[in-house]
Amino acid sequence: MRQPQIDLHRLLTDVRELVETESPSIDLDAVARSAEVVARLGAAHVGAPPERLVVDGVTHLRWRFGSGPHVLLLGHHDTVWPHGTLDRIPYAVTDGVLRGPGCFDMLAGLVMAFHAVAALPSPEGISLLVTGDEELGSPSSRALIEAEAREASAVLVLEASVGDGALKTARKGTSMYEVEVVGRAAHAGLEPGKGINATVELAHQVPAVAALASPSAGTTVTPTSASAGTTLNTVPAVARFTVDVRAWSAAEQERVDAGMHALEPVLEGAKLVVHGGINRPPLEESMSAALFERAVSVATRLGLPVPDQAAVGGASDGNFAAGVGTPTLDGLGAVGGGAHAENEHVLVDRLVDRTLLLHGLLEDLVAGRSAEGSRNRP
Template sequence: MSAQARAQDTLAYFERRLDAYLTDLRELVEIESPTHHLPGIKKAALWLQTQFAGLGELRRFETEAGAVLRLFRRGSGPRVLLLAHYDTVHPVGSWKKLWREERGRIYGPGVYDMKAGLLFILWALRYLGDSGAEHPNLEVLLTPDEEVGSVTSRIFIEDAARGADYALVLEPPTGAGDLKVHRKGVGWYKLKVHGRAAHQGVEPEKGVNAIVEAARQLLRVVEAQDLEKGTTLGPNVARGGTASNVVADYAEVLVDLRAWTLEEAERVDRFMRALEPVHPEARLELEGGLNRPPMEPTPESLALFELARGVARDLGFDSKPGKVGGGSDGNFTANLGVPTLDGLGAMGADAHQLSEHVVTAELPRRMALLAELLTRLVRDA
């Protein structure tokens, strides 16, 4: 049987089971699981643990952010890590309807980012069991805190990555449907400025205005951007002062960092840590740093992309090597030298918005892409 014929058979498997998949998806979406909402996180983890039971060796690790689930399934050939998260950004109660189907789209909290993609893993494992297809040695890692930087989960991600030959990330593709090979690194800084309070009307000269000092520092920070290289620094949250008639003795600014390369991220980090006060009596403190290193393409990750692209073409669509400014857990695996391919999740749009949705008709093809890619990693890689 040709590769294209096999791919079409795989697609038919998922087309026939779309309704069953949607039943699973609705159940998971209707479990509201925003990060740090431990009751919802616990309920979602338990649901996932039940669904994945019997599909491999399942281990559960309790953390302060919730359960990390690791599943191992023995195969042959390379070792492949499948990454997904089950936390969302939507606060409990922010959606009037947790599930809505309309004009070929499904709306719900986290349906696009990334519960639909997470369930692609579940159904790929079911496909492998039903078909008896040869597949790699698999590890599935499901985490509860990706939306806040994977602070707790990072140690599990990096541990799993060190034993992997490839990493596949089930975040959504680009808006155009492209798989992702390049993501910006993401960092944050909190710049704290300490001044001295004084009465604004009686003796302002005795004060040191922390807000003024912060403003001077931010002019420096913005100048450290390199827009041609795609390096941005966003001072997007500022706080300070107590009353309009009191010289502000404290101010703080949160600064978002994005950079395509580790070299640029490290340049910015050195710059931020070298900031000095303009006013001789002001004092600066800096917290934070690079949270997710850039996911930079390598020859190996581009070869993995080309393999997936061949599968996509056999399924009737194409993909370009996509690049996006947001980070994912794939940034961690790529930074450890593991060939990483992201964007293998569901087609849709409007992540983190109340219009978040997936495109129903595209679900079988994207599920088939993952399942067929896993088999080809044994046959063709």
């Protein structure tokens, strides 16, 4: 396996251009502008423009090279950072550390993907999908991701790594709920007994929901935001609270989902309406194990730092890919830290070796070395 030259200066130049193009997920115009920059950079590296796929106003990009099952590179160009963040946290490289909003999650990973594909003898057998709403839970791109993953032999996700470069071989699945409590309003001073207090009912339901957690299975069920009532002197007619659920297995997600929809009111006359449900399925280790072994083998062969593996509680679009049964390996992006935080950063001296690892893994997968089939195994 040959080892190409990766131009660090050009990597940094490309990352800077993406970081300095603000792309908060909630601003569709900004996401569209960001997509144009990503499209131009990608085309310059891979030699072809992408398809522009606009779904519900959100701009996604797709490249496909050749026919048959592809190795799918999966990433996103939206960020969590609002307009004006660049004024406080401008792009900078100091003492080997690159900073700037979105650099770690996951703009550096996109740039690495373009450089890795450009270094291949041919992009034949590769597809790239770059979405624009991952930070919102991928409401408009989920169907695209799942459709591309179903046609792929393997999915490599350019989300950032863990710690010193560990690859993400398991991710918890996520479920999101809102519990709406419906009571009946009444004057709190004149006739409180004629009311049905939604706040009191909410107080009964929160511990019932929290009890659905299973520490032994690693399943967390966390009541988060809550609201109730309208005025100080009115028995509240409506209350609501949201619930974040994380689980390592689909079976645990389904158990909690059944429990959420089986909730019963405690106060006579109160009603409960449960909104939401399972959002992202888990990326279970069985879906990444063979790809991880392959990545370790490639790193060893090329004399690159051999990555460790990690299981993480956060979800990504890789969960959707694994959920349709396609082998998926996550965390192949930058080494650094501070995702979604003021100290977001990328270690410059790891950009080249990580790009080489991605390139080597792509070359190995496309060549079909030691291939054992295209479904459920890389």
